[in-house]
Amino acid sequence: MASKRSYWLMKSEPEVFSIQALRRDRQTHWEGVRNYQARNHLRSMRVDDLVLFYHSNAEPPGVAGVARVCREAYPDDSQFDAKSHYYDAGSKRDDPRWSLVDVEFVEELAQFVPLDVLKEDPALEGMLVTKRGMRLSVQPVERPHFARVLKLGKATTKP
DNA sequence: GCCAACGTTGGC
DNA sequence: GCCAACGTTGGC
Numbered sequence: 001m002a003s004k005r006s007y008w009l010m011k012s013e014p015e016v017f018s019i020q021a022l023r024r025d026r027q028t029h030w031e032g033v034r035n036y037q038a039r040n041h042l043r044s045m046r047v048d049d050l051v052l053f054y055h056s057n058a059e060p061p062g063v064a065g066v067a068r069v070c071r072e073a074y075p076d077d078s079q080f081d082a083k084s085h086y087y088d089a090g091s092k093r094d095d096p097r098w099s100l101v102d103v104e105f106v107e108e109l110a111q112f113v114p115l116d117v118l119k120e121d122p123a124l125e126g127m128l129v130t131k132r133g134m135r136l137s138v139q140p141v142e143r144p145h146f147a148r149v150l151k152l153g154k155a156t157t158k159p
Numbered sequence: 160g161c162c163a164a165c166g167t168t169g170g171c
Numbered sequence: 172g173c174c175a176a177c178g179t180t181g182g183c
Contacts, residue, residue, distance in 0.1 A: 011181090035166075057181055115182080133164040135180045161183085168177080 006049045007146040007159070008041065009129055010067070010103070011056040011137045019053045019065035019108050027070055027104035031078050032086045034098060038138035043073045045101050050159065052141060052149055054129065062114035063149055066157045071102035109153030123148045 010030065012018070022028055033039055046069065053065040075096035078086040091097035119130045128139045141149075147159040 013181090037166095061182070132182090133180095135165065137180085163182095164180085166177105166179080168175100170175095171173090 004046075005159075006044070006046065007052075007141040007143055008045065008049060008069075009052040009054050009063070009139045009141050011054045013057045014055045014064070015057070018055065019105075022053065022065070022067060022103070022105045023108060025105075027102055029076075029100050029102055031076050031100045033076070033100065033138060034086060034088070035137065038136055039097075039099055041136075041138040041140060042099050042101050044140075045069045045072060047072060050106070050146065050157065051103055052146065056137075060114040060116065062112055062116075062118070063109065063153060064112055065108040066106040066150070066155060067103040068106050069101055070104040073099040073101050076100040106157055107155060109155055111152065111154045113149055113152045117152060118149070121148065121152070 017028065033042060049069040051067040051069065052063045053067050055061055055064045076098040078084040079088040079091045079096060079098045080093065081087055088097060118124050118127060124130060124145055127141065127145045128134050128136070143159060150157055150159060
């Protein structure tokens with residue numbers, strides 16, 4: 001049976017956590033997602049799904065690398081930590097509102113792919129991240145789009 | 160630093 | 172349940 005791998009894009013501000021930081025740490029808890037749509041995407045992720053690691057609020061913004069889901073969704077502890085920036089007083093221990101996944105480093109793209117390039121590429125027409133006003137921090141990516149971005153980035157990863 | 164887009168909150 | 176006010180995201 002063929003694997004049913006899915007593809008995603010996750011945004012991170014490189015000043016906060018970059019692809020280089022992920023390489024250094026090898027893997028990370030992707031905490032702090034506080035948007036229901038993004039959370040639902042996190043909960044749909046399966047081990048071995050591939051992720052485009054996108055640098056937002058960067059100069060320029062764009063896809064910097066590839067990561068892989070290595071642990072499926074579980075409760076994000078920071079929602080219960082009153083001292084955390086991500087604290088949510090409305091979330092119950094026995095029914096956690098927010099989830100996270102763990103992702104591991106796969107590669108940094110040989111060629112960073114800026115948002116401008118994504119927008120201008122006809123092969124990427126319809127890709128969510130290229131749409132104006134698209135703020136969702138966790139997005140599904142279609143396999144052909146994913147493969148195209150890997151190619152633009154001269155990646156060694158296979159989709 | 161600006162501001163468009165869009166999600167959330169809360170008064171009614 | 173509507174919607175104005177407000178806060179955040181994130182490109183520019």
